[in-house]
Amino acid sequence: MSLPKQVREWLIPLHEDQQTLAEAYAQMKAIALQQESIPLLVQLVENPKYDLPGIDIFSGATDLATHDYIHILLGRGVLPKDEAFVIGFTMGSTKQVGEWEEKLYGLFTKHFYPKNYRFSDEDFQIYKDAVRLGYISNCQPLNKVDYPSLAHLSIKEARGKIGIEADLLRAYYKIEARRYPESYESQRLIRSYP
Known part of the structure; x- marks a missing residue:
């Protein structure tokens, strides 16, 4: 599947953290998918709206x-390795x-998702790495944060409020780039440093 250039290239790198969360979100909305364009199987797995009562x-x-x-x-960004992370x-x-959940x-993600949503072996490895990074991070559970209430803050301030450590992410992104030298989405993470 060929993605439009603006989707393929969309990224607000870690160091570009002075714009507000609302400004960044507005930029992303210009290229993002709408909920109804996401296949039902993906929504059933990833959207809490479809959880059975009391069962996650x-x-x-x-x-x-x-x-x-x-x-x-x-x-x-919004490419496969980005999604996995x-x-x-x-x-x-x-x-x-x-x-068992992993x-x-x-x-x-590797066998049942529609073709354009499936993870490759590399994507799944990044997913597993990211699970561990999220676990060791001192941040709040990211699925429980009230993001609209932080929209007036800069990205840097919002990360601080939630406890997301940019240094931890930056260190991992360097490792990811070394592991996947042919990956556009992995390489742009380190090329974007000032």
Whole structure:
């Protein structure tokens, strides 16, 4: 699937943290998918609206708006490795992901998701790395944050309020770039440093 250039290139790097969360979100909305364009299977797995009462199959499920805010705060674009990282870090931030949940999520994303939403082996490795990073991070569970109430803050201030450590992310992004030298989305994470 060929993505439009503005979607492929969309990224607010970690160091570009002075604009408000609302300004960044408005930029992202210009290129983001609408909820109704996401396949039902993906929504059933990732959107808490579809959880059975009292049963969370996958920790950290979010609606699309929350997911978009998390992309901004983690300094990730919207390409497959970016999606894998954002989902993994969000799940890890709940401190509730076990090995069976990680494997079950991998089963869905690698084999059952529609073709354009499937994770490659590399994408799934980034997801697993991100689960662990989210777990060791001192941030709040990212799926529980009231992002609209932070919209007036700069990205840097919002990260501080939530407890997202930019240094932790930056260190991992350097590792990711070394592991995947042919990956556009991994390489642009370090090329974007000032």
